[in-house]
Amino acid sequence: MNASLWTPPDDQHEALRQLVAADGWMLDVDGCLVRTTKAGGAGGEAIDGAAELLDWLRRHGKRFVVCTNASQRPVRTYAAHLRGIGLDVADDDMMTAATAAADYIAMTHPNARVLVVGDTGLSEAVVERGLRLSAPDATDADVVVVGAADSFTSASINGACLSIADHGAAFYVSVDTPWFHGGVRRSVASSSAIAAAIGWVTGVKAQICGKPSQAIGEVLKNRLGGEGKRLVVVGDMASIEVQLAHQMGALGVLVMSGGTAASDLPHLPPEHQPHWHGRDVGELIRQMKTLSA
Structure with missing residues (x-):
């Protein structure tokens, strides 16, 4: 486990304040930014708020990595598809499990x-x-x-x-x-x-080597500026992205647009409990904009 630079938030509002102040972000693809049946967003459609969240991160100078557990195709293939469905993701913004x-x-x-x-x-x-x-x-x-x-x-x-x-x-x-x-x-x-x-x-x-693991945690920290950065991990799987957040000492954001349902929350073990949760990234960015306006 890595030590967290965050003060554990007491509630959703405090979590949002800390999210707005974060230095670096890791965003999951499938079930988080894209609704699809194939890994890496292939053949899918952007989820409400995904493009808006990417735009907010760029405009506020936040480092971010769009990270998928897909490994079959090269990064450029996955990134090109995301751009094709309206998500501003450069090849260099993308990471795969490969x-x-x-x-x-x-x-x-x-x-x-x-x-x-x-x-x-x-x-x-x-x-x-x-x-x-x-x-x-x-x-x-x-x-x-x-x-x-x-x-x-x-x-x-x-x-x-x-x-x-x-x-x-x-x-x-x-x-x-x-x-x-x-x-x-x-x-x-x-x-x-x-x-x-x-x-x-x-x-x-x-x-x-993919999410969640010590290996990808090390790689992500290097990509997002190294030690000493306040990081956020966003995804739809409590057992994957939220667990990775806890492993990295990051804030875990859970969206209910993929593999975890709201009814699962009361039964999650501590290492799978998110610091903030919501319906989708659309709800996340709308609430963040309210604080950062």
Whole structure:
């Protein structure tokens, strides 16, 4: 757990005052900024208030990262789609579970040979960080990392298992949640399913690089200005974004436009309890504007 720079707010109004004063923001995509059935906002539509919130952050000089647990496509693909539905998100504003994994692996395993079990979003991120890609069927990789894909080859799964079991490769996965929630309906998280299978074979559990994890928390803090910044994490999953906020010592904002319902609030454990909650980002920005006018 990271120490918080915040005074724990006593109520929703005090939480809003602290949100307006925050230095940096992490905004979830699916179920938060976009209502969709596919990870990364693909095929979805912007949620009320999403464009307005991004505009407010820019005009007030706030650092922000738009962060999705998607890992299948490159950042530029997800960012282009968001711009296409009216959200002003530059490629550099975007982070995926794949880029978080690549950043973390580059920090902790410099010059590693990395076997990617996934798609171009993960393999391109690994190469862009100066790491070396192992062949899909390599059995002696230094690092194995699993991301989302439409299909996985038996050669890459076999290579991953042998690299871990016989070569002692470090083992990472983009996410380990069983389901993806985008505000419409759920679908299976393929990276979690494949990593669980590799873990079953090898007896080694993958370290998570996406939300919520210590790995992405470190990467996000670096992106948002380093230690000493007052940060906010916004999302629709109490067990993901709000838990990440607590891990980072940030304020957790929970919107009810995706995977968590208002009826869930009384039953959430302390580490999943938000500092502020509301219907959607539209309600959030309207209340923030009232204070910052």
